[in-house]
Amino acid sequence: MFSRVNEFWAESARPGWKLTVAGTSGRIDADSRQRSIAALASLSETELVDACLAGRREAFDVIVERHRRSVYQLCYRFVGNHEDASDLSQDVFVRAYRGLKNFKRQSSIGTWLYRIGVNVCLNRVTAKTPLLEPIEPERHPDEGAADPMQSLVQSEQAARVRAAIRRLPRKQRTTLILRVYHELPHEEIARILGSSVGAVKANFFHALGNLKRLLQSEEC
Amino acid sequence: MKQVFLATMRHLTAEQFVDIVEGREIDDDGTRHLAGCAACRQEVEALRSVLLQANIVEVPEPSPLFWNHLSARVRAAVDETPPSRWWRWSLARVVFAGGAVASLVLVLTMTMIRRPPVISEDAPIERSSASGSTVPSDQGEAVTFDEDEPDWAMVATVAESFDWDDVEAGMPVRPGSAERAIAQLSDEERSELARLLKEALGLPKS
Ligand SMILES: [Zn+2]
DSSP states (O other), X not given: OHHHHHHHHXXXXXXXXXXXXXXXXXXXXXXXXXXXHHHHTTSOHHHHHHHHHTTOHHHHHHHHHHHHHHHHHHHHXXXXXXXXXXXXXXXXXXXXXXXXXXXOXXXXXXXXXXXXXXXXXXXXXXXXXOSSOOOXXXXXXXXXXXXXXXXXXXXXXXXXXXXXXXXXXXXXXXHHIIIIISOOOHHHHHHHHTSOXXXXXXXXXXXXXXXXXXXXXXXX | OHHHHHHTSOOOXXXXXXXXXXXXXXXXXXXXXXXXXXXXXXXXXXXXXXXXXXXXXXXXXXXXXXXXXXXXXXHHHHHHSOOOHHHHXXXXXXXIIIIIHHHHHHHHHHHHHHSOOOOOTTOOOOOOGGGOOEEEOTTSSEEEOOOOOHHHHHHHHHHHTSOHHHHHTTOOOOTTHHHHHHHTSOHHHHHHHHHHHHHHHTOOOO
């Protein structure tokens, strides 16, 4: 495995590196970086982690590229806006990079990133989000929809559901997000949350029950 | 008879409700109970309904340019992250093997002549709090990074001062790098470096 990593190392350590004046770091130009990323793209996740640990910085770019959508979507589910979701996504990857040596390969990189993401998002949500938020319609209803009125109703419903989800207790909310929107198996959610499959199912059941009550109370 | 039968049976458990709503089969007792219990059937329908409602919530798709922008942001943030200890140390070995150690010894000797170090065996080196952070491992426990071991912290401090991209690219370290590294050390760090080098060179400690 390391021989493959070394091949890629040799591949990238060619001219194309350039040095700058004293006091600043050397920079690899964008083309070289892209070539290097393309060469790494065929590696498995384990090999990418090995490459990162061997000092191949671009290997982490490939990890980011593979997981940025799911990490962003997870963050968006927690905070409900693009700006915060972007910041949190960045935070998740930076923490992952710093902690890569702690990745024990007992789960997939994706599961590990979800775990970091959940921690980061819950900390942020606890710090920033008020307990009760006004329920507002979606900002961007589907303008291309055949029936604008139906689209508006749907976006209002979606906003109501999103607000209700944010009122769920943390574990229930996390379980619901990971199960419904990321379609993770209960076993994987249990690994992320450090609990049992039974506890995850119970959380999910209570999340759905509470969501139902919250939505009913909004309708009244 | 039927009422007695129902009364002796418990309603479905949370786990059974989830299994049914998600389309998995439950055991025969549960299936029989569901067939005879209107309350549980009603609960199943309510859960299915709320699940359908939850499913309408989509994450708005960001601009197609956003993904590369996010990657670039992460890259920039990671590049600002000081390399962790294992990485600095592996690179430090390259530097030291490449001859920088000779330069360090020379500078150190000059430094020691100018200002005799106070050797303190147990003086820990203060690290920036930014270097410690807690990231969950994939094993379930939170892991605190330990960057406080004085020996490695010392090497890391020196290693940080080099232009690692030069080293990565197989370029020789620029003249004066070691001197600049030494100049940036605090008195305490300088003392620790002196101790380490003396130890490595087999010189007496005082
Ligand atoms: Zn029942």
